[in-house]
Amino acid sequence: MAKNEEIMREMLNNFLPQDPDQGMEALAELDELLMRYESAIREVRTKLEILNDELSLAGRQNPITNIISRRKKTISIFEKLVRQGDELSLKSIQENLNDVAGVRVICSFIDDIYKVARMLAQQDDVTLIEVKEYIKNPKPNGYRSYHMIIEIPVFFSNEKRPMRVEVQIRTVAMDFWASLEHRMKYKQDIENADEIMRELRECADTIASTDRKMMEIRDKIPRSDGYEQ
Numbered sequence: 001m002a003k004n005e006e007i008m009r010e011m012l013n014n015f016l017p018q019d020p021d022q023g024m025e026a027l028a029e030l031d032e033l034l035m036r037y038e039s040a041i042r043e044v045r046t047k048l049e050i051l052n053d054e055l056s057l058a059g060r061q062n063p064i065t066n067i068i069s070r071r072k073k074t075i076s077i078f079e080k081l082v083r084q085g086d087e088l089s090l091k092s093i094q095e096n097l098n099d100v101a102g103v104r105v106i107c108s109f110i111d112d113i114y115k116v117a118r119m120l121a122q123q124d125d126v127t128l129i130e131v132k133e134y135i136k137n138p139k140p141n142g143y144r145s146y147h148m149i150i151e152i153p154v155f156f157s158n159e160k161r162p163m164r165v166e167v168q169i170r171t172v173a174m175d176f177w178a179s180l181e182h183r184m185k186y187k188q189d190i191e192n193a194d195e196i197m198r199e200l201r202e203c204a205d206t207i208a209s210t211d212r213k214m215m216e217i218r219d220k221i222p223r224s225d226g227y228e229q
């Protein structure tokens, strides 16, 4: 049996009640919860798309170049709960995991990141739960990104549910770096790992100074549409 399947079986055994009827009910409830996270992702995407459209209608450059989203896979949800030493239950998923729903926003310039973050956080149905500022305080490996955990109400047929979404905002260059660096996470016995990490760290610094330089250059080029930067 494949390792993932084995882990999944073990986790489901712990998660599901022994009684088959109750087990089916628990699975249906898990499906429903996951559907709710997917709905929350759609809401956050729509908010971001509207902000971007509005800014582009006003004749200014779009702050957002791309939006990517994902709902964490069921096995990764269970694995993370086990890793954190948390109970395997629906309540535990909602209380202990902030990243079941994830939205990644890619911007052209560093100041766009803060603009988008501010605009999103100030909407009155958005509650800002946590910010991780990895741009001003990069991780030791060079990782840069602005992370927000937000809570938004999602309306279903019979209730309004607050749902948490992790929003990661970064520049195109930061995203390029993070995608390559992410490969290191799944390579345990890679040759020259120290050397690769040192090179990645150097690239992260180069990217950070290029991102800053690009803003400076942008500000020197007059806009042709008469709008301010």
Ligand code: 0O2
Pocket: 098, 099, 132, 139, 141, 143, 147, 168, 177, 178, 179, 181, 182
């Ligand atoms: P994956 O595979 O992308 O889903 P928490 O989520 O709060 O329990 P943590 O690590 O404190 O855990 O949260 P943090 O620092 O906000 O990181 C959350 C996500 O940011 C990660 O999710 C990655 O997507 C991204 N990230 C954080 N640090 C790095 C890094 O050093 N390199 C890269 N490439 N991405 C990073 P996951 O679930 O760890 O990974």
